[in-house]
Amino acid sequence: MRRLLAGLFGLILVGAVAGWIVTAPVTLPDAQVAQAPGDTTRGARIFWAGGCASCHAEKGAKGDGKLKLGGGAVLATQFGDFQPPNISPGPDGLAGWTLAEFDNAMRRGVSPQGRHYYPAFPYTSYARMTAADIADLFAYLQSLPAVAGKPAEGDIAFPFNIRRGIGLWKRLYLDDAPVIALPADAPQAVRDGQYLVEGPGHCSECHAPRTQFGGIDKANWLAGAPNPEGKGMIPNITPGKLTWSAAEIADYLKTGFTPEYDSVGGTMVAVQANMAQLTDADRAAIAAYLKAVPAVK
Numbered sequence: 001m002r003r004l005l006a007g008l009f010g011l012i013l014v015g016a017v018a019g020w021i022v023t024a025p026v027t028l029p030d031a032q033v034a035q036a037p038g039d040t041t042r043g044a045r046i047f048w049a050g051g052c053a054s055c056h057a058e059k060g061a062k063g064d065g066k067l068k069l070g071g072g073a074v075l076a077t078q079f080g081d082f083q084p085p086n087i088s089p090g091p092d093g094l095a096g097w098t099l100a101e102f103d104n105a106m107r108r109g110v111s112p113q114g115r116h117y118y119p120a121f122p123y124t125s126y127a128r129m130t131a132a133d134i135a136d137l138f139a140y141l142q143s144l145p146a147v148a149g150k151p152a153e154g155d156i157a158f159p160f161n162i163r164r165g166i167g168l169w170k171r172l173y174l175d176d177a178p179v180i181a182l183p184a185d186a187p188q189a190v191r192d193g194q195y196l197v198e199g200p201g202h203c204s205e206c207h208a209p210r211t212q213f214g215g216i217d218k219a220n221w222l223a224g225a226p227n228p229e230g231k232g233m234i235p236n237i238t239p240g241k242l243t244w245s246a247a248e249i250a251d252y253l254k255t256g257f258t259p260e261y262d263s264v265g266g267t268m269v270a271v272q273a274n275m276a277q278l279t280d281a282d283r284a285a286i287a288a289y290l291k292a293v294p295a296v297k
């Protein structure tokens with residue numbers, strides 16, 4: 001009996017140690033973080049492509065209000081309520097953060113204290129961004145107004161409130177490789193669009209279904225998903241369903257009007273407003289990529 005208990009205890013210990021190791025936060029090697037400071041003007045483009053204001057500015061913020069990143073509305077999900085924090089440059093936000101700390105938050109989902117972030121912060125997409133774009137974005141954020149006040153922490157149910165467990169989830173779903181293997185002769189616009197959609201644009205976070213563990217189902221990339229806001233579906237935007245021309249897609253992203261002159265609705269309203277801040281070339285690239293992804297019915 002004593003030997004059995006000792007054996008069991010040993011197994012539990014080994015399991016706990018193994019569990020602790022596989023859930024450990026993984027940070028970027030120093031060489032993968034940009035060495036030179038970023039550029040504010042270039043960073044503005046990444047800010048709009050990345051949609052930071054949609055979650056970190058006050059709900060319904062307009063104009064310059066979108067640049068006050070004091071923490072936005074709670075994101076209610078089946079796992080609990082996630083609170084986007086203050087990421088303004090003030091003491092209640094990112095004051096004192098180094099570029100490496102910011103980069104590890106953006107591309108590895110790890111906080112300066114070594115805690116895992118919840119993937120409600122779409123770092124699984126941001127992980128595909130370049131170090132230079134992260135540096136530019138960081139420079140841009142520092143040029144924005146400081147906002148006082150920290151929003152209250154989110155309310156997350158057990159066992160999801162144990163952040164350490166996210167380490168295991170990341171082993172399954174945090175992958176910075178491109179999702180779609182483009183042909184060697186793919187035009188540059190398609191490649192640029194791939195970067196914007198798969199990386200900063202994080203379009204799949206809404207437009208792709210999820211696996212039972214909440215990871216993005218890459219086999220149905222951009223093929224539509226149940227709407228977390230409640231009713232209906234988020235549309236399939238692969239050529240298997242979306243028959244608009246590339247010019248019509250680019251125009252929708254610019255103006256918010258479909259080819260049938262319906263206006264954009266739901267959570268796409270904020271995304272479209274961000275897309276309207278990009279250049280025609282960037283919107284054309286996004287459209288070219290959407291025409292090039294595998295068609296899913």
Ligand code: HEC
Nearest residue numbers: 050051052055082083084085087105111117118120121122
């Ligand atoms: C879909 C909503 C959403 C979008 C879009 C989003 N974030 Fe967040 N972000 C969050 C949430 C939620 C958290 C908190 C996660 C947690 O508590 O683990 C967070 C946390 C962060 C943090 C950590 C802050 C801290 O105090 O530890 C940083 C930095 C950050 N986001 C930057 C950005 C930037 C820059 C962008 C745009 C490129 C962005 N986020 C876009 C939801 C979002």
Ligand code: HEC
Nearest residue numbers: 201202203206234235237242263264265266267268271286
């Ligand atoms: C926050 C969730 C969300 C994100 C992120 C998102 N979308 Fe959407 N998208 C939607 C919803 C919801 C609709 C349906 C809009 C409507 O009903 O008017 C939609 C509609 C669309 C449509 C029109 C499809 C149709 O058949 O009407 C296109 C094109 C589109 N999105 C492209 C994109 C691109 C490109 C990105 C990334 C840059 C993106 N979306 C990111 C939620 C999202």
